[in-house]
Amino acid sequence: MITLRFIRELRLVGFVLLGAASLLGQIRSGLPAGSPTESIPVSDVTGPYKGERVCYVCEFEADPNVLAFFRDTSEETGKLIVELNRLYVKNKARNFKAVAMIIAGSDSKKWLENLNRTERLEIPLTFFTKGPKDVAARIYQLNPDVQNTFLVTVNRTVTDNVSDIGSGEFGKVIDAAEKMLAGR
């Protein structure tokens, strides 16, 4: 016979499972909020250090910024980079910074140059020097099955993580960045 106590316990288990599922669903890739951001040298394609290896995490120092990681080059990646650039242009007066990093590696160089030319982007476009095997992918806990990861950071600490979104969902990154900028 099902007792009232049993139903209550079942409800509790259900809540715990739901909580765990929602947590798992929120962060699919990348460092969680509160993590420190380590320096990672990447190959610069269009930024002030183009042709060199540079660490934009160091360059940004304590300034508010978005570190955007993209699995590979695609039309969707292009749209998201344009959105990220728009967010940067809107907030650059507030010391806000942004960088786009393509995990796929050097094969993305031409694509990034073309995107920069056609869209006249202001944010630096870069790629992982050693491609998907680059140690940066492990340091930043990037999930190989996830297309993109946006880490909203300030004072070298992640404040928000938005991952695996489509270009129609970029509002999530905007909201997280606005929240961070408002809290300064």
Next chain:
Amino acid sequence: MKHNYRRSRPWFLLGLATCLFAGTAAFSQKPKCVFVDGECIEGFVYVPDFMMPEELKKHIEERSSDIVIVDTAATLIWEEEHIPGAVSFPYRPNIAPPVPLPRDKTLVIYCACKDHEDSSDMAKQLSLLGYQKVKVLKGGWFKWLDLGYKTVSKTDEEKK
């Protein structure tokens, strides 16, 4: 003569409020100095003391026991490649004691940042914690690579 407490109460309260306000104002003022090794130093501006890569190379070749090389990169990066003998001590914006680095040796700190951002900040933080012999490797990791100086992995060092 009998003292009129009712008449003097407003003055007492006014005096108390003034004392409280003055006390709060005094505590809310920012300290005008920075504590360096327990001493309050006014107008403290940290200027890093650099060591040239050539000098560090000489120390390594001479197997100098007076220096400790400190790599501020993430431990995974240090495991892949670092300056021979360097210890891993990843950069943090706020270093919390206890610091596992010796105080009686010269610390030579390096990073992969263009303008020594991480190594300079770490050197500053360590100086504030009382480390007196702290140097920053001029040009950092990339200058070391450009000069073609030797690097090793964690596995290389374990084989020795």
